[in-house]
Amino acid sequence: MMTNPLYDALFGRHAGAETPFIYMNDGSMLTHARFLARAAAFAHALTGLGVQPGDRLAVQIDKSVDALAVYAACVQAGIVFLPLNTAYVPAEVDYFVQNSGAALVLSSPDKALALAEVAARHGAQLQTLGTGGDGTLADLAEGQPAHFATNPRSDDDLAAILYTSGTTGRSKGAMLTQANLLSNARTLAAAWEFTANDVLLHALPIFHTHGLFVATNTTLVAGGAMILLPRFDPDALITHMPQATTLMGVPTFYTRLLDDARFDAALTAHMRLFVSGSAPLLAETHRQFEGRTGHRILERYGMTETNMNTSNPFDGDRRPGTVGPALAGVEVRVCDDSGAELPRGEIGTVEVRGPNVFAGYWQMPEKTAAEMRPDGFFITGDLGQMSQDGYLTIVGRAKDLIIAGGLNIYPKEVEEALDDLPGVLESAVIGVPHPDLGEAVVAVVVPEPGAHLTSDALLAALADKLARFKQPRHIALIDALPRNAMGKVQKAALRADHAGLFQSGD
Ligand code: MLC
Numbered sequence: 101m102m103t104n105p106l107y108d109a110l111f112g113r114h115a116g117a118e119t120p121f122i123y124m125n126d127g128s129m130l131t132h133a134r135f136l137a138r139a140a141a142f143a144h145a146l147t148g149l150g151v152q153p154g155d156r157l158a159v160q161i162d163k164s165v166d167a168l169a170v171y172a173a174c175v176q177a178g179i180v181f182l183p184l185n186t187a188y189v190p191a192e193v194d195y196f197v198q199n200s201g202a203a204l205v206l207s208s209p210d211k212a213l214a215l216a217e218v219a220a221r222h223g224a225q226l227q228t229l230g231t232g233g234d235g236t237l238a239d240l241a242e243g244q245p246a247h248f249a250t251n252p253r254s255d256d257d258l259a260a261i262l263y264t265s266g267t268t269g270r271s272k273g274a275m276l277t278q279a280n281l282l283s284n285a286r287t288l289a290a291a292w293e294f295t296a297n298d299v300l301l302h303a304l305p306i307f308h309t310h311g312l313f314v315a316t317n318t319t320l321v322a323g324g325a326m327i328l329l330p331r332f333d334p335d336a337l338i339t340h341m342p343q344a345t346t347l348m349g350v351p352t353f354y355t356r357l358l359d360d361a362r363f364d365a366a367l368t369a370h371m372r373l374f375v376s377g378s379a380p381l382l383a384e385t386h387r388q389f390e391g392r393t394g395h396r397i398l399e400r401y402g403m404t405e406t407n408m409n410t411s412n413p414f415d416g417d418r419r420p421g422t423v424g425p426a427l428a429g430v431e432v433r434v435c436d437d438s439g440a441e442l443p444r445g446e447i448g449t450v451e452v453r454g455p456n457v458f459a460g461y462w463q464m465p466e467k468t469a470a471e472m473r474p475d476g477f478f479i480t481g482d483l484g485q486m487s488q489d490g491y492l493t494i495v496g497r498a499k500d501l502i503i504a505g506g507l508n509i510y511p512k513e514v515e516e517a518l519d520d521l522p523g524v525l526e527s528a529v530i531g532v533p534h535p536d537l538g539e540a541v542v543a544v545v546v547p548e549p550g551a552h553l554t555s556d557a558l559l560a561a562l563a564d565k566l567a568r569f570k571q572p573r574h575i576a577l578i579d580a581l582p583r584n585a586m587g588k589v590q591k592a593a594l595r596a597d598h599a600g601l602f603q604s605g606d
């Protein structure tokens with residue numbers, strides 16, 4: 101019999117279950133059964149609009165129960181879910197819609213005007229969905245049956261495409277199969293001992309691997325519940341913490357919580373687990389957290405293309421500054437540039453292989469091939485060091501990438517946007533240590549001779565070109581970029597020059 105493995109394991113198993121799935125900010129609760137009925141109604145609405153299995157649904161909507169129900173509807177109907185950061189400006193969304201050939205763009209009501217233009221330009225339909233049961237797709241879901249005949253899918257069928265930027269060229273769509281997502285959800289639920297008794301405090305966005313797959317899929321596969329918060333807000337976390345058992349976050353969550361004196365051992369005494377990932381957690385933060393609460397944060401490591409690769413153990417030694425051993429079923433090696441594994445203790449590129457590793461970049465076979473070894477290992481671009489007993493430490497990145505508050509920014513994209521502006525001769529974009537975000541984006545700009553540039557004018561000119569989180573927090577104007585004998589910009593020198601910029605806060 102044909103089945104839909106991802107739907108069956110995450111959602112179908114809860115059919116008819118009047119068990120709690122989502123607790124809302126206002127204290128109300130939604131059962132698994134009611135959630136599935138909402139998802140089924142969306143599946144009817146979407147297929148009624150002619151969206152077929154395998155079609156891409158580009159989604160730029162705010163976090164809500166309905167947004168998660170649309171994800172479930174896509175899995176059930178075999179539609180490829182393509183979530184987009186709500187911070188992206190229409191010029192950025194345009195590329196994703198065009199590149200993916202999305203059949204439908206689902207926009208928040210406030211962005212409908214701008215995204216209708218984008219959708220029309222690329223022959224896609226446009227529907228809207230708000231956070232309060234509003235929007236044209238919600239209207240279409242009204243009165244639809246509470247059951248939808250699940251479309252069969254196989255392990256290798258695509259469940260989602262998540263776009264990631266690159267050091268060269270435009271963003272690439274990472275193709276994630278049913279098997280990629282399901283194997284990782286099962287592995288994480290087992291590794292972190294998730295059960296139906298867990299209540300996850302969910303404050304991450306749901307357009308990235310962390311909030312959508314690591315947090316939501318792991319909870320679903322274990323049959324647990326979530327407290328769904330619209331965004332990270334220390335007050336809300338502190339209010340809801342007594343009802344939760346677990347929290348997943350980027351390091352900024354933990355440093356911001358530590359900044360609040362109410363966050364202490366008494367508030368967290370009942371908590372089972374705190375997980376950190378998406379960016380390096382400073383060993384100092386780990387220790388400070390333990391000192392304040394008695395809990396040792398569990399740090400894990402992954403990426404969009406691979407899902408999660410390593411994790412410190414639930415039971416056992418959680419080592420600050422490391423991301424732990426490879427997860428069950430995942431192979432992790434540290435290699436030289438040719439892909440030969442290095443002796444333990446040496447620094448090299450982290451490569452991974454396993455059922456968690458994606459199926460390649462959407463319609464970019466050459467880019468996929470460039471990052472894949474013939475033996476199936478994926479080259480992450482992260483620099484790591486493996487201890488004698490198999491704990492991985494991420495020591496840096498071979499890729500030119502900045503991670504601010506858990507969000508990735510590729511300097512090249514920002515440099516290209518700056519270089520396109522009138523009066524800019526050239527630019528270099530770097531990441532600089534930042535107490536709140538880990539790293540912050542800084543641009544060093546060389547004006548054309550005679551041009552009168554100001555930092556404010558440059559920022560204003562970037563506003564409709566780049567999402568706010570990619571825009572520089574500081575722009576320095578200089579006469580010439582430092583270059584080495586080969587003519588290459590010396591970013592290390594620029595980073596050193598600006599290292600103290602945010603030392604005493606933003
Ligand atoms: C918001 N801003 C950011 C930013 N988030 N700037 C840089 N980096 C960020 N991450 C901007 C806002 O637009 C705003 O601009 C200003 O910063 C202040 O915003 P804020 O109110 O302080 O931000 P907040 O809404 O609190 O968000 C910060 C945050 C959030 C850290 C809570 O960014 C967040 O939830 N990050 C998690 C990202 C994530 O899920 N990553 C996982 C990727 S998956 P202005 O000008 O209006 O003031 C992955 C794989 C893996 O990496 O291993 O998990």
Ligand code: AMP
Nearest residue numbers: 377378379380400401402403404494508
């Ligand atoms: P993304 O492309 O958004 O999926 O980001 C993935 C990248 O985030 C990885 O390649 C790493 O560089 C980084 N990352 C994720 N988790 C960790 C971690 N625990 N420590 C250090 N870097 C991490």
